[in-house]
Amino acid sequence: MPGLLAHFPDLPEALDNIQWSHEVHAAHQILTDGYQSAHLLLRREDGDAMRLRHHSQRITSNLVHLLEALEQEGLPIDWIVCCAHALAGLKVELESAAVGAEQDDTAHSEKKTYVTEVYTGCRGQPRKDINLVWLNEATKGNRRLNMKTLADLLGIH
Secondary structure: OOOOOOHHHHHHOHHHHOOOOOHHHHHHHHHHHHHHHHHHHOOOOOOOOHHHHHHHHHHHHHHHHHHHHHHHHHOOHHHHHHHHHEEEEEEEHHHHHHHHHHHHHHHHHHHHHHHHOOOOOOOOOOEEEOOOHHHHHHOOOOOOOOHHHHHHHHOOO
């Protein structure tokens, strides 16, 4: 995220002492809010892939069209290009974070396939049975994994 702008660019000063219309201000506010909410999501560590992709698609489906409409209203092309670069950079970061979140989700779901809980009917915690084929493969000498690392990977202690 080092290349991302912290805030969406402000509206430029209107030319010839003419103020921007209410529609231009409303569109700019929608762009700013969309940018800020996606930027905040990126700064959070727990963004899930679906939410990240939703914000990414919102940039393509809504915010870019608003920016195109603002171009038709006569806003300076330099400002439009600056905003387009900001939205494009944010979209790239969102997609990258979504891929990372999907990989994290896949890694977490794999834990559950190697450990099954067996309820014994007795008091206390259920017994956890580890897939022996996986365990034998994981504890081979060339893997160099200690027991703490294995327990962390499996979610047991």
